[in-house]
Amino acid sequence: MKKVILKVIMVFTLTTMIYSCYPGGNNDIEDLDTATTVYKPADFSPAPKSAMMVWNVAQLRSEDHDDIPYHGEIDDEILNTTLDNLVDLYGAENVYIFSLTETPIPEPNNSQVTIITPNDFLPDFDAGIIASIVLRQKTDVGWVWPPYPWWGCYYCWYTPVPYIVDYEVGSVLVSLMDHRKNGTDLEPSWLAVTRGIPSGSTSFDGDRTASGINQAFEQSPYLN
């Protein structure tokens, strides 16, 4: 009888000790996502009242051809989520989309905003917005050259990434430049970085990125 009891004790002990093991598998991949925003307080007094966003997601690639494959799968989520937040901030009448081409014309979810093409007259606006996605496996050099067409040249000045020198692949950046300074300050006034590990599912990653962008705007009440 005692042997039976001892066996019961051993089984019980082993079972409970195994169950007690360090919980490391409780996290879902989206639990690793973060939304970081960095801003210059001086640039938001007063805050911008209008914005123009480039309808293009700049792809931050390396020259060693070691990038993750990406063909714009989540561009729509990035652009439309950013646009929706800008419209919430400044109103549809004060938000413009800059199309890099005459055709095709962008088709945003919000059809109330004005679309500007390269041949159109540029309206006055306070803030310039551009989104980027990091495709490099290793990003410890921060200079990238996104297009800011309204300054009259593409690749004419450097990227809004001076603060953080190491981005995980798959990170999405949204930067806001203060256009009221007429190019005298080349650093972004606001930078949002959504970080996370790509899951392999385009729709899931798109949802996570949209959620990160929404959170970035939500935690930045000074934008308006």
Add this chain to the structure above:
Amino acid sequence: MKKIYLTALLLIGLIVSGNAQSYWAINWDISTGLGDTGNFVEGINFRGVSIDGRGFVNENLSIGGFFSWNTLYDKKSDMEPFEFGGDDYKGNISGTQSNYLNVFPVLITGHYFFDTGSDTRPYFGIGLGTVYTEQRTDFGMLSFYDDSWGFGAQPEFGVYLPLGLSGGGLNLALRYLYGSSAGDLDSLSMLTFAIGFGFMN
């Protein structure tokens, strides 16, 4: 970890082996943090095990050793964004925070067993010794880890309910564990309900 476990077993064995009558209990521990510990890991945690060995010095009084391993875990996804920055720039970061606490008390115990006129033996007692604590916070893809050894005290009351298995029965106990602040870690405060197998001989 292995050293702690072996030391605890050795301690319990040494204390109990010289006594004619002894009581052993192996329990499943269900714990919750209190105070600052409860703020760090909220809710009830079901990952825990304890081993308790006692040798009787007379019919009612026992001394012994106690060892347990309790893991407390909490995921916080609705926290306010953290602020950072300096004069020229400021920032916020938000995300899900996962907090882990592994607690290993190694205690010398003293217990008083009440006479009830039957084999059922309610008891109360206290354990004194040391508590090893591992604390980890995961935030995004960052992880912050710290550990410490602190002083531990654990009052307890419980009951041994025989089940007619040749000295075997059910052990039920309620414990409060206090661990002093040590290193970079705050003091520990934890309430545990234990249910397990008790063996009286």
